[in-house]
Amino acid sequence: MGTLWYCLVAIMIAGYVILDGFDLGAGILHFCVGRTESQRRRVIKSIGPVWDGNEVWLLAGGGTLYFAFPALYASSFSGFYLPLMMVLWLLILRGVAIEFRNHLEGDLWRPFFDAIFTAASSLLAIFFGAALGNVVRGVPLDASGAFFLPLWTDFRTGKDVGILDWYTVLIGLLAFFTLAAHGAFWIALKTEDLLQHRARIVAKWAWGAIALLTAAATIATLQVQPLVLYNLTTHVWGWVFPDLALAGLIAMLIFLLRGDDLKAFLSSCAFIAGMLTSAVFGIYPYVLPSNTDPKLGLTIASAQTAPYGLSVALAWWIPGMILVVAYSVFIYRHFAGKVRLEEEGY
Numbered sequence: 001m002g003t004l005w006y007c008l009v010a011i012m013i014a015g016y017v018i019l020d021g022f023d024l025g026a027g028i029l030h031f032c033v034g035r036t037e038s039q040r041r042r043v044i045k046s047i048g049p050v051w052d053g054n055e056v057w058l059l060a061g062g063g064t065l066y067f068a069f070p071a072l073y074a075s076s077f078s079g080f081y082l083p084l085m086m087v088l089w090l091l092i093l094r095g096v097a098i099e100f101r102n103h104l105e106g107d108l109w110r111p112f113f114d115a116i117f118t119a120a121s122s123l124l125a126i127f128f129g130a131a132l133g134n135v136v137r138g139v140p141l142d143a144s145g146a147f148f149l150p151l152w153t154d155f156r157t158g159k160d161v162g163i164l165d166w167y168t169v170l171i172g173l174l175a176f177f178t179l180a181a182h183g184a185f186w187i188a189l190k191t192e193d194l195l196q197h198r199a200r201i202v203a204k205w206a207w208g209a210i211a212l213l214t215a216a217a218t219i220a221t222l223q224v225q226p227l228v229l230y231n232l233t234t235h236v237w238g239w240v241f242p243d244l245a246l247a248g249l250i251a252m253l254i255f256l257l258r259g260d261d262l263k264a265f266l267s268s269c270a271f272i273a274g275m276l277t278s279a280v281f282g283i284y285p286y287v288l289p290s291n292t293d294p295k296l297g298l299t300i301a302s303a304q305t306a307p308y309g310l311s312v313a314l315a316w317w318i319p320g321m322i323l324v325v326a327y328s329v330f331i332y333r334h335f336a337g338k339v340r341l342e343e344e345g346y
Contacts, residue, residue: 001047001310005068006287008317010280012064016057017128017276018182018269019328023051025183027121028176030114033187033198040114042339044098046190050337051098051327055091060324067313071145071303072287079139080131083163087127096121111265121178129175133168136279137161137224138291147300157224159292167224174213178272181206181252185265190339200256203230203264207253214249214275218242227289228282239283245261245274 023037026047034040066073077084093116101113138156139147142177152162155169184203186197232238248271255264283289290297304310 001307001314002067002304004283004314005064005304005310006300008278008282009061009068010277011066012057012061014018014273016054016061018272019057020051020054021179021182021272022186023047023263024125024181025179025181026187027117027183028125028180029183029187029202030118030121032202033184033195037110038248038341041193041341042195043187045339045341048098050331052095053192053331054325055095064317067299067305068310069287069298069303070305072298075141075145075147075161075298076288079129079149080134080163083127083131087124090120090124090127091329094124099337112158113181117123125176125179129172130164130168132175132276132279134163135173135288136171136221136228136283137165137167138297139290139294141288141290141298143296145182145296147303157291167220168290170213170217170220174210174217175177176269177206177209177213178275181210182265182268182272185252185256185261185268189261189265190337192338197262199261199341201258203252207249210271211249214245221279225282225289226288231282232283235281241274241281242277243274245271247275247277248272 014282019221026043034043036344040267062073097113097117097120101110101117104113134149139149140159141147150162152164153160155162155165157165157167181203184206188199188203191199210223232242248269250268250269251267252264255261255267285300285304286297287300288298
């Protein structure tokens with residue numbers, strides 16, 4: 001039952017990154033592809049009907065993590081207290097910027113909120129990537145399962161680590177360019193003319209950065225976390241996850257060059273899913289490894305709640321997720337097609 005919930009949490013996190021990822025990517029590229037007010041409005045309008053619903057997946061993932069692995073929730077939310085507060089403020093500022101730019105007229109306010117939207121989206125992408133890097137690398141857990149990390153120390157990956165080091169910064173940069181490309185594919189899919197053309201150009205440049213950073217991150221991960229290579233050699237079927245990421249990466253370029261925006265976007269989704277599931281599979285059975293002593297790491301068995309509680313939670317989780325998925329499908333189908341400024345909304 002614990003392994004099942006481990007997979008369910010991983011699926012929900014992957015779902016959040018895929019869905020809210022193109023929102024963040026659109027924010028990263030807001031100034032880059034949108035040079036005029038009407039173009040920037042179209043960028044925001046492309047995510048307007050879905051961005052707040054996409055962020056619900058973050059809350060759902062956090063809630064699932066809480067009742068499935070309460071020890072992990074308690075340990076990570078105390079150890080990562082500083083970056084979590086920073087992420088919370090960035091999420092607030094990003095939402096405020098999206099809403100307020102359309103409620104306050106003036107040549108000063110709109111560029112101000114646009115800048116906040118871009119900065120918050122960019123920093124969130126980097127922070128989320130660095131968070132994944134911390135989980136894969138491991139944290140200095142003690143015997144009670146507690147830890148504390150400063151924002152940085154010497155940027156090395158030894159025992160005296162910070163939240164930011166060369167490895168977590170590398171993963172943060174990979175996340176930044178991945179979500180930038182993801183957002184570019186979405187903008188190209190939802191817009192036309194010059195805005196679509198610029199989005200495709202940005203996607204091409206971002207793809208090159210993604211390819212280089214993926215190769216570097218793979219080599220670095222095998223060096224920083226030996227458990228990844230052990231799991232891949234012990235459970236050969238686990239290669240399906242990095243293979244999915246590689247296939248998605250190649251398909252992104254193929255469909256981008258063909259001008260097939262929908263398939264390029266879906267390929268980006270496959271790449272993100274493959275990368276995240278590779279990371280989750282790589283550290284199994286740990287939910288939070290220790291970088292000082294492997295025996296101190298939090299595993300599925302040590303972090304999960306009682307089996308009865310997991311069974312009851314599953315009975316409620318299934319119908320709840322059916323409703324969430326049905327609502328998401330309805331919303332995306334209802335707002336399908338290219339965005340038009342003459343329509344109501346953002």
